[in-house]
Amino acid sequence: MSALSVHAPVLLIAIPLLGAFAVPLIGKLGRGVRDVFVGLIAAFTAALAGLLAADVFGRGGAASVYVLGGKPFNIPLPSGMTAPIRILLEVDGMSAFMGLITALVTITAIAFSFSYWKKRSGGNMYYSLLLLLTAGIFGMEMTGDMFNFFVFLEVTSIAACGLIGFRVWLGRSQEAGFKVMTLYTVSGLFVLLAVGLLYGEHGGLNIAYLAHGLTGGLIDKIALGLLLTGLAMKAGAVPMHMWAPDAYGEAPAPTSAVLVANSQASLYGLFRVLFTLFGITVSAATTGWILIGFALLTIFVGVTMALVQNDIKRLIAYGAVSQIGYMLLGVGVGLATIVAKPAYGLVAMQGGIFHMINDAACIGLLFLVAGAISRAAGTRDLNKMGGLAHTMKYTSVFFVIGAFALAGVPPFNGFASKFLIYEASFKLSPFLAIIAILSSILLLAVFVKAFQGAFLGPRPASPGGGEAPLGMLIPMAVLTLVVIAFGLFPGFFVERIVTPAARALWFGRDAYISAILGG
Amino acid sequence: MNVGNLPFIVSALLVVLGIYTLLFKRNLIKLVIGVSLIETGVNLFLVMLGYRSEGIAPIYTFAPAGERMVLPTPQALTLTSIVIGLATTALLLSFAVFIWRHYGTLDVHKIKELKG
Numbered sequence: 001m002s003a004l005s006v007h008a009p010v011l012l013i014a015i016p017l018l019g020a021f022a023v024p025l026i027g028k029l030g031r032g033v034r035d036v037f038v039g040l041i042a043a044f045t046a047a048l049a050g051l052l053a054a055d056v057f058g059r060g061g062a063a064s065v066y067v068l069g070g071k072p073f074n075i076p077l078p079s080g081m082t083a084p085i086r087i088l089l090e091v092d093g094m095s096a097f098m099g100l101i102t103a104l105v106t107i108t109a110i111a112f113s114f115s116y117w118k119k120r121s122g123g124n125m126y127y128s129l130l131l132l133l134t135a136g137i138f139g140m141e142m143t144g145d146m147f148n149f150f151v152f153l154e155v156t157s158i159a160a161c162g163l164i165g166f167r168v169w170l171g172r173s174q175e176a177g178f179k180v181m182t183l184y185t186v187s188g189l190f191v192l193l194a195v196g197l198l199y200g201e202h203g204g205l206n207i208a209y210l211a212h213g214l215t216g217g218l219i220d221k222i223a224l225g226l227l228l229t230g231l232a233m234k235a236g237a238v239p240m241h242m243w244a245p246d247a248y249g250e251a252p253a254p255t256s257a258v259l260v261a262n263s264q265a266s267l268y269g270l271f272r273v274l275f276t277l278f279g280i281t282v283s284a285a286t287t288g289w290i291l292i293g294f295a296l297l298t299i300f301v302g303v304t305m306a307l308v309q310n311d312i313k314r315l316i317a318y319g320a321v322s323q324i325g326y327m328l329l330g331v332g333v334g335l336a337t338i339v340a341k342p343a344y345g346l347v348a349m350q351g352g353i354f355h356m357i358n359d360a361a362c363i364g365l366l367f368l369v370a371g372a373i374s375r376a377a378g379t380r381d382l383n384k385m386g387g388l389a390h391t392m393k394y395t396s397v398f399f400v401i402g403a404f405a406l407a408g409v410p411p412f413n414g415f416a417s418k419f420l421i422y423e424a425s426f427k428l429s430p431f432l433a434i435i436a437i438l439s440s441i442l443l444l445a446v447f448v449k450a451f452q453g454a455f456l457g458p459r460p461a462s463p464g465g466g467e468a469p470l471g472m473l474i475p476m477a478v479l480t481l482v483v484i485a486f487g488l489f490p491g492f493f494v495e496r497i498v499t500p501a502a503r504a505l506w507f508g509r510d511a512y513i514s515a516i517l518g519g
Numbered sequence: 520m521n522v523g524n525l526p527f528i529v530s531a532l533l534v535v536l537g538i539y540t541l542l543f544k545r546n547l548i549k550l551v552i553g554v555s556l557i558e559t560g561v562n563l564f565l566v567m568l569g570y571r572s573e574g575i576a577p578i579y580t581f582a583p584a585g586e587r588m589v590l591p592t593p594q595a596l597t598l599t600s601i602v603i604g605l606a607t608t609a610l611l612l613s614f615a616v617f618i619w620r621h622y623g624t625l626d627v628h629k630i631k632e633l634k635g
Binding site: 159 | 564565568598599600610614615620630
């Protein structure tokens with residue numbers, strides 16, 4: 001275990017954060033220097049996430065604590081209990097797994113941005129905000145403390161809205177920025193109120209310490225409700241999804257995928273709260289079914305709203321909203337059955353968690369394709385573009401692969417994870433699986449329509465940009481490879497990275513607590 | 520003076536008022552005020568959590584025995600939350616300024632490029 005992987009949890013936050021504030025300065029030296037700098041930061045961060053994952057999964061996904069400051073992080077209290085002090089980061093299989101997703105999405109988005117942003121102004125602001133967003137997302141995933149989680153949540157909120165709205169010359173981006181910022185702030189304040197309630201009740205902010213002291217009383221239940229609402233709102237679950245299509249649709253194309261990773265980080269926060277913080281102290285079946293309710297609504301509304309869109313990015317954005325539903329469904333089924341712990345509950349969890357990385361890869365791919373084709377066609381309106389397959393052969397293949405993967409067609413990765421979800425949710429109630437499968441089929445119809453609108457038809461009269469430049473094709477190709485690899489060898493990845501992550505949530509509550517409190 | 524649970528009721532009222540503003544007002548500036556109201560309510564709640572009646576500020580290396588002190592942690596939380604609130608309010612207001620420049624109105628019902 002090298003020194004780098006020991007310090008990876010904090011470096012994952014510190015490196016992008018320092019990079020974010022250095023970018024405007026380094027940008028003064030010229031675009032080339034800045035791009036190299038941003039690329040180095042992104043590559044180093046991704047390598048750290050990989051190291052951390054190798055380390056954590058090497059230990060089977062067990063929780064480990066990283067202490068900022070001196071070594072003894074526990075003080076014994078007169079009552080015989082120990083209380084954690086100092087700033088603590090706690091990493092287990094689930095955190096490392098989320099770190100991998102974030103690294104994959106950010107590095108491809110930043111690589112794509114180099115050529116996407118070549119002829120546009122505002123690059124310094126763009127990279128600065130993007131790195132800040134990355135730092136915030138990693139912070140949410142690594143922290144072991146509820147209040148720090150809130151702080152990182154707000155860091156991502158502000159950076160994300162900056163990214164959506166920093167192009168002040170576009171009216172739509174301002175409208176989207178205002179809407180998203182309002183809802184992000186409200187969701188953050190719900191979380192803060194819940195953190196305040198938990199602090200007042202149990203006198204601590206550390207997740208493990210709180211989890212140890214939770215009794216499931218009235219105040220705890222109110223806090224759970226607030227956390228559930230706030231985090232589901234920030235993840236874009238229906239009926240609190242109104243901001244999501246605006247955010248994904250109006251942000252610069254490469255960053256839409258990072259915004260999806262941000263939503264997934266909120267989802268991670270929700271899972272952490274439900275499994276590690278609360279566990280079975282409140283009725284897990286009830287919360288599980290609430291989660292399933294959110295999930296079905298999200299799947300169904302997301303897909304039906306995608307059907308009526310004519311804007312390519314908005315269409316993909318609604319697709320992204322519906323995929324959040326599948327993750328909620330898988331994990332909801334797991335939570336609903338956690339007390340009895342039947343085998344299919346763990347399968348559902350694996351499906352939901354596996355779907356997170358699959359969704360990040362194929363939604364990321366689709367948003368990058370959308371960026372490439374809207375650049376070539378000069379419009380995002382599906383009715384106005386057409387015939388792009390004549391000039392953009394590779395891009396159209398990438399789009400088909402991404403769309404099939406998202407709709408859950410074998411042999412791509414979306415099928416692998418959705419199949420686990422269908423199988424397990426069918427065991428709980430066939431109705432759940434039926435809604436999920438029907439929505440997937442509808443989603444396929446949506447993307448057939450989008451493909452027909454954008455790529456098929458006669459050769460466009462005005463010769464657009466032609467094939468996307470190599471700088472855009474390579475990140476798309478990398479994501480396509482991930483989509484295909486995860487689809488062809490799902491067993492390999494499920495066993496190596498998904499199962500430890502799912503087990504860390506399902507079985508890992510006691511280990512998570514004892515890593516901090518000892519004993 | 521003992522004020523009982525009054526501050527908690529006030530903070531709950533502020534939050535409810537803020538949510539009401541967000542749901543039923545149409546002017547963007549009023550929406551920003553609504554967000555600020557919720558924020559103030561939450562901050563008041565946090566400060567109240569650590570308050571002890573007749574307590575003193577806990578600025579000691581070694582605390583003398585028998586002193587009533589207010590809890591320092593909620594105050595640190597509130598400070599952080601105020602700073603975050605400043606950033607979000609500034610960002611929201613600057614969005615409102617640019618929306619005014621683009622559309623010439625602050626009425627949410629008249630700004631509807633992003634519907635559906």
